[in-house]
Amino acid sequence: MVTQAEYLTGNKEGIEEFISRFDVFLFDCDGVLWSGEHLFEGTVETLELLRSKGKQVVFVTNNSTKSRADYKQKLTSMGIPATVDEVFGSSYSAAIYISRILQLPSNKKTVFVLGEAGIETELDGEKVPRIGGTDPSLNRLIGKDDYADIASGTSLDPSVGVVLCGLDFHLNYLKLSLAFHYLRHGAVFLATNIDTTLPSSSTLFPGAGACSAPLVAMLGGKQPTSLGKPSQAMMDAIEGKFQFDRQRACMIGDRLDTDIQFGIEGGLGGTLCVLTGVTKGKQDWEDGKIVPTAWVDKLGDLREGA
Ligand SMILES: O=C(O)[C@H](O)[C@H](O)COP(=O)(O)O
Numbered sequence: 667m668v669t670q671a672e673y674l675t676g677n678k679e680g681i682e683e684f685i686s687r688f689d690v691f692l693f694d695c696d697g698v699l700w701s702g703e704h705l706f707e708g709t710v711e712t713l714e715l716l717r718s719k720g721k722q723v724v725f726v727t728n729n730s731t732k733s734r735a736d737y738k739q740k741l742t743s744m745g746i747p748a749t750v751d752e753v754f755g756s757s758y759s760a761a762i763y764i765s766r767i768l769q770l771p772s773n774k775k776t777v778f779v780l781g782e783a784g785i786e787t788e789l790d791g792e793k794v795p796r797i798g799g800t801d802p803s804l805n806r807l808i809g810k811d812d813y814a815d816i817a818s819g820t821s822l823d824p825s826v827g828v829v830l831c832g833l834d835f836h837l838n839y840l841k842l843s844l845a846f847h848y849l850r851h852g853a854v855f856l857a858t859n860i861d862t863t864l865p866s867s868s869t870l871f872p873g874a875g876a877c878s879a880p881l882v883a884m885l886g887g888k889q890p891t892s893l894g895k896p897s898q899a900m901m902d903a904i905e906g907k908f909q910f911d912r913q914r915a916c917m918i919g920d921r922l923d924t925d926i927q928f929g930i931e932g933g934l935g936g937t938l939c940v941l942t943g944v945t946k947g948k949q950d951w952e953d954g955k956i957v958p959t960a961w962v963d964k965l966g967d968l969r970e971g972a
């Protein structure tokens with residue numbers, strides 16, 4: 667149990683030694699590599715340094731708004747070479763879970779989506795039938811007829827067996843009403859992730875957890891099964907693909923209750939917290955609940971380990 671985290675910024679020898687412990691670096695994205703469209707200083711050079719040392723780099727994001735292909739595109743457009751196979755997103759994790767793990771009745775295979783195209787793309791990739799999501803017909807105020815149609819089941823698709831909630835920039839009362847009634851009809855309640863906030867423009871905005879929270883409240887506190895970090899569903903998928911020694915792997919993240927907890931519960935050799943996203947300093951882990959192995963002010967500080 668780690669109780670003290672090591673501060674590495676400015677410590678060249680410490681950074682060199684830290685990097686030498688690991689063969690694989692799992693990178694969170696939002697709040698570590700970038701904030702929205704703003705790439706943090708030194709990110710590209712740090713990834714180039716690690717790759718020049720023969721380290722395996724894997725991108726592990728809870729952001730469900732983009733598919734793995736979308737993330738590959740964003741990474742390369744930001745100057746970070748990446749392949750789709752190096753990207754694991756919570757939408758992919760959820761699609762795999764629904765298509766390969768969840769046992770649904772044959773007449774209840776459809777997913778009602780609260781979220782963006784990233785979820786839709788990954789469900790399509792796994793041939794999982796879906797409705798909702800970015801359907802433009804749902805981007806409207808609820809109408810007086812909707813109440814009766816939902817109550818009677820007229821506007822509910824009887825094949826829906828799952829409600830999957832992610833970060834939804836188009837969330838509204840009508841979509842929440844439909845999701846709630848699917849859940850009341852017995853649909854399985856899943857979330858790509860439940861991060862309460864989204865780091866962007868160097869501050870915080872509503873996260874995926876803020877999108878599913880109304881449903882949790884309506885269900886009397888029933889939480890969805892979350893398939894993003896810290897769920898080990900993603901860690902198992904990553905290990906399955908890369909066959910790495912967990913003791914020689916490090917998770918780098920900005921959020922204690924997703925990234926760092928993901929690395930700790932995954933039995934990784936170490937975790938590194940950065941202060942460019944949600945976590946703002948060691949005061950955030952002084953309760954001793956989720957303590958990283960080490961921390962730096964920003965990812966680019968690792969360049970000192972060149
Ligand atoms: O609300 C969210 O979905 C999360 O804040 C966001 O997606 C986190 O992405 P990550 O830091 O895991 O890349």
Ligand SMILES: [Mg+2]
Binds near residue numbers: 919943
């Ligand atoms: Mg993050």
